[in-house]
Amino acid sequence: MTTDRSRRDRPRALPVPALLLASVAVAFFSLPLLGLLWRAPWSALRTVLGRPEVRTALRLSLQTSLLAALISVVFGVPLAWLLARVEFPGRSIVRALATLSMVLPPVVGGVALFASFGRRGLFGQYLDRWFGIRLPFTTAGVVVAQAFVAMPFLVLTVEAAIRQLDGRVEEAARTLGAGRWYTFSRVTLPSIRTALVAGAVLAWARALGEFGATITFAGNFPGRTQTLPLATYLALETDPDEAILIALLLIAVSFGVLVGLRDRWLGAAVPGRSKQVPS
Amino acid sequence: MSLEVDAHVRRGDFELDVQLSVKPGELLAVLGPNGAGKSTLLRVLAGLAPIDGGHITLDDTVLDAPDEGRFVPPERRPIGVVFQDYLLFDHLDARDNVAFGLRTTGLGRVEARRRAEELLAQVGLAEFARRRPKELSGGQAQRVALARALARQPRALLLDEPLAALDVGTRRRVRRDLRRHLDGFDGVRLLVTHDPLDVYALADRVAIVDGGRVVQSGTVAEITAHPRSRYVADLVGTNLVAGQIGPAGLVAASGAQLAVTADFSGPAFAVVRPQSITLSHHVPETSARNVFVGIVDDVDRLGERARIGIEIADASGGPLHLTAEITVRALDELALRAGDPVVATMKATDIEAYPA
Numbered sequence A: 001m002t003t004d005r006s007r008r009d010r011p012r013a014l015p016v017p018a019l020l021l022a023s024v025a026v027a028f029f030s031l032p033l034l035g036l037l038w039r040a041p042w043s044a045l046r047t048v049l050g051r052p053e054v055r056t057a058l059r060l061s062l063q064t065s066l067l068a069a070l071i072s073v074v075f076g077v078p079l080a081w082l083l084a085r086v087e088f089p090g091r092s093i094v095r096a097l098a099t100l101s102m103v104l105p106p107v108v109g110g111v112a113l114f115a116s117f118g119r120r121g122l123f124g125q126y127l128d129r130w131f132g133i134r135l136p137f138t139t140a141g142v143v144v145a146q147a148f149v150a151m152p153f154l155v156l157t158v159e160a161a162i163r164q165l166d167g168r169v170e171e172a173a174r175t176l177g178a179g180r181w182y183t184f185s186r187v188t189l190p191s192i193r194t195a196l197v198a199g200a201v202l203a204w205a206r207a208l209g210e211f212g213a214t215i216t217f218a219g220n221f222p223g224r225t226q227t228l229p230l231a232t233y234l235a236l237e238t239d240p241d242e243a244i245l246i247a248l249l250l251i252a253v254s255f256g257v258l259v260g261l262r263d264r265w266l267g268a269a270v271p272g273r274s275k276q277v278p279s
Numbered sequence B: 001m002s003l004e005v006d007a008h009v010r011r012g013d014f015e016l017d018v019q020l021s022v023k024p025g026e027l028l029a030v031l032g033p034n035g036a037g038k039s040t041l042l043r044v045l046a047g048l049a050p051i052d053g054g055h056i057t058l059d060d061t062v063l064d065a066p067d068e069g070r071f072v073p074p075e076r077r078p079i080g081v082v083f084q085d086y087l088l089f090d091h092l093d094a095r096d097n098v099a100f101g102l103r104t105t106g107l108g109r110v111e112a113r114r115r116a117e118e119l120l121a122q123v124g125l126a127e128f129a130r131r132r133p134k135e136l137s138g139g140q141a142q143r144v145a146l147a148r149a150l151a152r153q154p155r156a157l158l159l160d161e162p163l164a165a166l167d168v169g170t171r172r173r174v175r176r177d178l179r180r181h182l183d184g185f186d187g188v189r190l191l192v193t194h195d196p197l198d199v200y201a202l203a204d205r206v207a208i209v210d211g212g213r214v215v216q217s218g219t220v221a222e223i224t225a226h227p228r229s230r231y232v233a234d235l236v237g238t239n240l241v242a243g244q245i246g247p248a249g250l251v252a253a254s255g256a257q258l259a260v261t262a263d264f265s266g267p268a269f270a271v272v273r274p275q276s277i278t279l280s281h282h283v284p285e286t287s288a289r290n291v292f293v294g295i296v297d298d299v300d301r302l303g304e305r306a307r308i309g310i311e312i313a314d315a316s317g318g319p320l321h322l323t324a325e326i327t328v329r330a331l332d333e334l335a336l337r338a339g340d341p342v343v344a345t346m347k348a349t350d351i352e353a354y355p356a
Helices: A003-009 A016-039 A042-050 A052-085 A091-103 A106-117 A124-131 A139-164 A167-175 A180-191 A193-209 A212-217 A228-238 A240-269 B038-046 B094-103 B109-122 B138-150 B168-183 B196-202 B220-225 B230-236 B328-334
Strands: B003-011 B014-022 B027-031 B053-058 B061-065 B079-082 B156-160 B188-193 B205-210 B213-219 B239-246 B249-252 B266-272 B278-280 B290-302 B305-312 B320-327 B341-346 B352-355
Touching: A016 A240, A042 A052, A042 A240, A052 A091, A052 A139, A052 A193, A052 A228, A052 A240, A091 A139, A106 A124, A106 A139, A106 A212, A139 A193, A139 A212, A167 A180, A167 B079, A180 A193, A193 A240, A212 A228, A228 A240, B003 B038, B014 B027, B014 B038, B014 B188, B014 B205, B014 B213, B027 B196, B038 B079, B038 B156, B038 B188, B079 B138, B094 B109, B094 B138, B109 B138, B138 B168, B168 B196, B188 B196, B205 B220, B205 B230, B213 B220, B213 B230, B220 B230, B230 B239, B239 B320, B278 B320, B278 B328, B290 B320, B290 B328, B305 B328, B305 B341, B320 B328
Parallel strands: B027 B188, B027 B205, B079 B156, B156 B188
Antiparallel strands: B003 B014, B003 B053, B053 B061, B205 B213, B239 B249, B239 B266, B266 B352, B278 B341, B290 B305, B290 B341, B305 B320
16 A cells, blocks of 8 residues: 555544644634623623614714725725736835835824824815815715725735736737727736635725724714724723623624635635735 | 738847748748747737837738837737637636627627637537636637637737647647638738747748847748758758868868769858768778768667767868668667767768858
């Protein structure tokens, strides 16, 4: 009996060290969740979730995060395409700028947004004076803050996917009479749709959980800028039981979407996890 | 009515400087080693890269002329391309791959698909219309690529190494099929390849490209009979000696002398066919004018025949390397192995000399 054969006969043999370390990781992620579930005052569930301010915060969170994700797609996909396909001077600087808000503490992002788009900010004063647009402490401000921290997730994911795409396939489309836009929409986009969905979901999840930039730039006004994470934080100071229930609501929404999409979408195209050629 | 090319392209250290002309209905093969500039040539013809100087003209339409500031982008050139590896769209089935080029002209989906099905039927793939590229064999993918390239009824068809992606077993059959399908296209056809077998099977004319330049062009028969470079001689499997014709015959740059029959003098090439070289252990008594003692440096058995490389240290004044072809039975009788001494004999009348 060859070694190959015996290996095939024992497909269930798992690498023990990896299994142990991975178990620690799983415990690390699941224990806080268990803690929440254990501490949750289930009897108060209906009253807390029935409260108008909680429902409002949930609705506002869903609206703003979906809008932020949409904005990330509309502006982020062209940026990802440029970064992946067009050689231009300063490309690495643009890429660094586009991902900066991902590594910044969100509060710093909020302060930066305030300095530029606040009523007295570098651009904010003209937005106010010329167009009457005020972003700080408005729902629009929430969306801006969320998009600011969420878009890099989409840009990175989509850029990685476009880079992995064989550029010659797009050239083949050009020789078949397809202009740049037709090629992008009929060849490039369908080929990266997995990554696009994954990037959009990551961006949406990041926007849904956004706290620091939102509270700094948009404040904490119920019904206007108080999203679920902000409501959780506020409740923690007054009624910890309520905070736990709101937190669970947030977790349920996020987890539901992630499970719904499963590995089919998320596993395929997260940056740095390529099936094909590592870039 | 033809494709006229005078292309100058500079890419870093590499320079392409190619002049070509292809008539409608003609199939020109551009043959050359890897890195010769074949792919660059194909890209500038398709419009995927611009030329830096010269012009590309198809049927009196200027496609690229930097001096006049003209450049027609690839999507507006009436040129179809069959790419190496075919580059089919993986997310579309065979029918939609072929229909792609029709849809870009604004044709509706239903009509484009109907036309695509016709085109697939023409290349014998009617029942494969709904297959994805990953579910097709290499030969089938190639035919889909061909149908896709021809769907827009281009006036020129470019083929980039159309058989290189196939395994050796299927290559011969696919090559024969390709020839049949190509015969049905009456526009300009240009094939880029590094395989001389493609040239023999498919081309009317051939241009040999090496180092970014056309080093020789002509009909396949002309090139085979009268190679003008070591590269071409090696491709067609013959011995080429370059030198000067003088009273003593052909004198190579190395000093080696060959007795040849020639009614001219000056710079010349001489072709010594491997089959016209006789090998023996001892110097024979013979009327042949060229009798050289050499050392076997390699033996290559090819079925019934064997090719024997012979290093001749002193061919009447200088070194000379020749390849002889004999039957395997003759090889076994002579029992030649690398390092053995051997006598090579060839008649002057068997050596063809022509002006360089």
